Amino acid sequence: xxxxxxxxxxxxxxxxxxxxxxxxxxxxxxxxxxxxxxxxxxxxxxxxxxxxxxxxxxxxxxxxxxxxxxxxxxxxxxxxxxxxxxxxxxxxxxxxxxxxxxxxxxxxxxxxxxxxxxxxxxxxxxxxxxxxxxxxxxxxxxxxxxxxxxxxxxxxxxxxxxxxxxxxxxxxxxxxxxxxxxxxxxxxxxxxxxxxxxxxxxxxxxxxxxxxxxxxxxxxxxxxxxxxxxxxxxxxxxxxxxxxxxxx
Amino acid sequence: xxxxxxxxxxxxxxxxxxxxxxxxxxxxxxxxxxxxxxxxxxxxxxxxxxxxxxxxxxxxxxxxxxxxxxxxxxxxxxxxxxxxxxxxxxxxxxxxxxxxxxxxxxxxxxxxxxxxxxxxxxxxxxxxxxxxxxxxxxxxxxxxxxxxxxxxxxxxxxxxxxxxxxxxxxxxxxxxxxxxxxxxxxxxxxxxxxxxxxxxxxxxxxxxxxxxxxxxxxxxxxxxxxxxxx
Numbered sequence: 001x002x003x004x005x006x007x008x009x010x011x012x013x014x015x016x017x018x019x020x021x022x023x024x025x026x027x028x029x030x031x032x033x034x035x036x037x038x039x040x041x042x043x044x045x046x047x048x049x050x051x052x053x054x055x056x057x058x059x060x061x062x063x064x065x066x067x068x069x070x071x072x073x074x075x076x077x078x079x080x081x082x083x084x085x086x087x088x089x090x091x092x093x094x095x096x097x098x099x100x101x102x103x104x105x106x107x108x109x110x111x112x113x114x115x116x117x118x119x120x121x122x123x124x125x126x127x128x129x130x131x132x133x134x135x136x137x138x139x140x141x142x143x144x145x146x147x148x149x150x151x152x153x154x155x156x157x158x159x160x161x162x163x164x165x166x167x168x169x170x171x172x173x174x175x176x177x178x179x180x181x182x183x184x185x186x187x188x189x190x191x192x193x194x195x196x197x198x199x200x201x202x203x204x205x206x207x208x209x210x211x212x213x214x215x216x217x218x219x220x221x222x223x224x225x226x227x228x229x230x231x232x233x234x235x236x237x238x239x240x241x242x243x244x245x246x247x248x
Numbered sequence: 249x250x251x252x253x254x255x256x257x258x259x260x261x262x263x264x265x266x267x268x269x270x271x272x273x274x275x276x277x278x279x280x281x282x283x284x285x286x287x288x289x290x291x292x293x294x295x296x297x298x299x300x301x302x303x304x305x306x307x308x309x310x311x312x313x314x315x316x317x318x319x320x321x322x323x324x325x326x327x328x329x330x331x332x333x334x335x336x337x338x339x340x341x342x343x344x345x346x347x348x349x350x351x352x353x354x355x356x357x358x359x360x361x362x363x364x365x366x367x368x369x370x371x372x373x374x375x376x377x378x379x380x381x382x383x384x385x386x387x388x389x390x391x392x393x394x395x396x397x398x399x400x401x402x403x404x405x406x407x408x409x410x411x412x413x414x415x416x417x418x419x420x421x422x423x424x425x426x427x428x429x430x431x432x433x434x435x436x437x438x439x440x441x442x443x444x445x446x447x448x449x450x451x452x453x454x455x456x457x458x459x460x461x462x463x464x465x466x467x468x469x470x471x472x473x474x475x476x477x478x
């Protein structure tokens with residue numbers, strides 16, 4: 001028995017009777033992108049706050065930041081998803097738990113939340129490393145000029161730190177898009193789940209996975225190019241290798 | 249919150265969780281790490297060889313593996329491995345591959361891409377003059393690699409390789425998607441059988457957390473030790 005290829009399968013109707021398999025996969029792609037982007041907003045904001053917390057002189061803030069990172073980095077993402085989806089509604093007050101369970105698209109909200117908190121720990125490490133890599137004198141000079149500590153962060157340290165971590169942040173953003181596939185375990189119909197469903201309905205396993213693979217690669221290429229363009233735009237002349245090449 | 253928390257279900261299922269589940273997880277982690285480092289090192293050597301016939305396929309493979317979700321790759325290999333087996337041994341039908349072997353092949357091939365990036369960085373961290381000196385002494389490519397470059401590259405990268413192994417250990421939980429009984433799979437089966445999701449998933453999280461935390465602390469200490477010696 002050998003495998004029967006059928007690339008025409010994408011234009012056949014899926015079992016819902018309305019959409020073709022191709023549009024089913026594209027729906028999945030949209031869910032992947034929406035989940036990834038929403039989770040990214042949480043990860044970036046929370047990760048930056050925690051990363052900064054780990055570098056401030058206040059020891060308690062630094063310790064809280066450290067605990068957060070250790071906690072969220074040392075539990076597998078899949079287990080975290082299960083905790084938010086199955087365990088969290090049971091341990092909060094009953095009324096709130098019931099409300100959570102009845103939410104429409106609960107797996108989407110849970111997925112976004114879990115992915116965001118998980119990735120925040122990784123973003124925090126990048127932010128902390130970037131702030132740590134800046135010359136000590138920049139912070140001291142800022143403070144000596146009379147800036148308050150928040151001002152020194154806002155005007156001196158963070159603008160450079162975020163430029164330094166643009167490349168690792170790009171990989172984290174790509175990671176969050178890839179990791180959104182883990183949310184299929186709690187029922188989110190993102191791209192991988194759509195490909196899996198298509199393979200189960202149509203038995204055209206390899207066509208479905210090939211299509212999903214190609215879509216992921218295209219997303220990767222687009223994001224990588226967009227981030228390179230951004231890196232190029234915000235580069236500070238004389239710093240960080242990639243200075244703007246177009247002369248004045 | 250712990251009013252109707254049933255600790256007994258955890259204690260009752262401990263043998264199943266650890267003997268069936270954790271053994272699978274640890275075996276998969278150890279074997280996939282070993283295989284991944286070997287294949288990853290070969291991929292790194294291919295990428296650094298300078299022959300387009302070797303660099304391009306290796307680069308394409310690594311970039312492909314790194315741009316798709318692990319879950320998708322697990323599905324890919326789950327369906328693909330029987331056909332590859334059929335092709336390799338020339339059987340008339342796709343061969344039956346056990347859950348362990350199938351996951352092992354998936355993890356080895358997937359993690360090889362990540363290990364190859366680490367080994368590539370390790371090899372590139374060796375001073376060029378060492379290679380030139382070895383070649384001037386008349387050593388062949390494999391002697392230079394085997395006695396000069398790889399031992400040092402490997403040693404420099406041990407902390408990073410171990411960190412990647414901890415990530416791999418956590419990633420093994422993803423075999424859940426093909427219903428394999430690893431540690432999380434075992435916990436999940438007990439959870440669903442006894443209706444004790446809260447207890448089992450919290451317990452699983454605690455176990456993963458403690459193992460990963462201890463391992464990463466150990467790596468940190470090792471890193472400091474190596475730093476002092478050099």
